[in-house]
Amino acid sequence: MAASAWSERVQELLKRMNNFHEHGSSRDQCLPFLVAGQRVGSVPALVAQRLQGYPAVFTVCPEPRRVKLHPQLASHEQRTAAMGQVLTELRDLGAFPCLCEWRDEHYEVMPRFCDPPLFSMERVATALLGVRCYGTHLNGYTWHGGCPCMWLGRRAPTKPTYPGRLDNLAAGGSAAGLGVMETLVKECQEEACIPPTLAAQARPVGTIRSASPCGQEGETYLQGAEPSSIGAAGGNQAGSNWAPLPHQLTPPTDLELPEDFEPHVGDGEMQEFYLWGLDEVKNAIASGDFKPNCALVALDFLIWHSHIQPHHEPNYAELVEGLHRTL
Structure with a gap:
């Protein structure tokens, strides 16, 4: 793939994965979500409308536009239980x-x-609440014939998101109760x-x-919901029927894996693994074959390990900034 075409496609990917903050996104249709005075998410107006039906748990304020968890829910346990009851009913x-x-x-x-x-x-x-989610991704790499290579997996065809x-x-x-390294060790083994x-x-x-409103997936998230008029004259304005994906950090x-190490399919989340050279990985990032957020992780690896360098990539600064936007 020509360098200019690769750069253009990757910039498009970065913009798509962080376009919640772009002009014309669903951001203006979302209400800040506050718990104990701290903002933890962004609630689409359609979701806020449904939450109005649970006044003992949520307070939906039209001016200023925001959603608050009821202040009487003062502990972790109380909030978790009340949230669980609402979500189960929905x-x-x-x-x-x-x-x-x-x-x-x-x-958490x-x-x-x-x-x-x-x-x-x-x-x-x-x-549904646009809360920030946390996870960890492993770049497993090794040396093959004196050249750096990366191990990649292909998702199982039965995965509910991005199969194959x-x-x-x-x-x-x-998950709740697990730190970054605990999660990593668990996922690596499984x-x-x-x-x-x-x-x-x-x-x-x-x-x-990354923070991006759902496109086609967003329609699935909110399919069948009624338009909301909370804080918006005219009801179903452009973008108001889209949910933001969780803000992801x-x-x-x-x-670095031993040269003779080979991963094996464990719990069925993956169907197979590949050992690819870094140029193959670079081309795959722009091909659309990656799960989008995983493409960003691989891109970060290539930059971190100087396979992509500023004197060869004219949009180097834009790539770095696109990976590390403040949410």
Whole structure:
């Protein structure tokens, strides 16, 4: 692929993965979500309309436009229980199709990763409240014939999201009670049969941030919901029927694997693994074959390890900035 075409496609990917903050996105149709005076998410107007039906849990304010968790819910346990009751009822009512993918897996909700969690909630519902989610992705690399190579996985065809797409060697969201490295070791063992002692040698190498309204997936998240008029004259304005994806903060980790190590399919999340040279990985990032957020992790690896350099890539600064936007 020509260098200019590659650069253009990757910039388009970066913009798409962070376009929640762009002009004309659904951002203006979302209401800040506050818990104990701290902002933890962005609620689409259509979701806020449904939450008005639960005044003991949510306060939806038209001016200034915002959604608050009821102040009487003062503890982690109280908030978690109340949130669970609302989400379970919305699931049983078929209010939002995303809730049909219920996983019985909780994510912690906090303003920043280092903050104490304010409550936890069902994973698939995080998109409805636009809360920030955390996870970890592994760039597994080795040397083959004196050249650096990366191990990549291909997602199983049964995966509910991005089936059959390229993925990092191992990855997963941080469930409630698990830290970054605990999550990484767990996912490495489950997905790629990487022994815990080897996975524990991985090292975090920064963070990647993304926040994007759902496109086609957003229509699935909110299909069948009624237009909202909260804080918006005219009701169903452009973008008001889209939900933001969870704001994602991903700390990539790098792990140099022994040259004779080979990952194996574990729990069925992946269907196979490939050992590719870095040029192959670079081309795949722009091909559309990657799960989008995993493409960003691979791109960060290529920059971090100087396979993409400023004197060869004229848009180097834009690529770096696109990976590390403040959310």
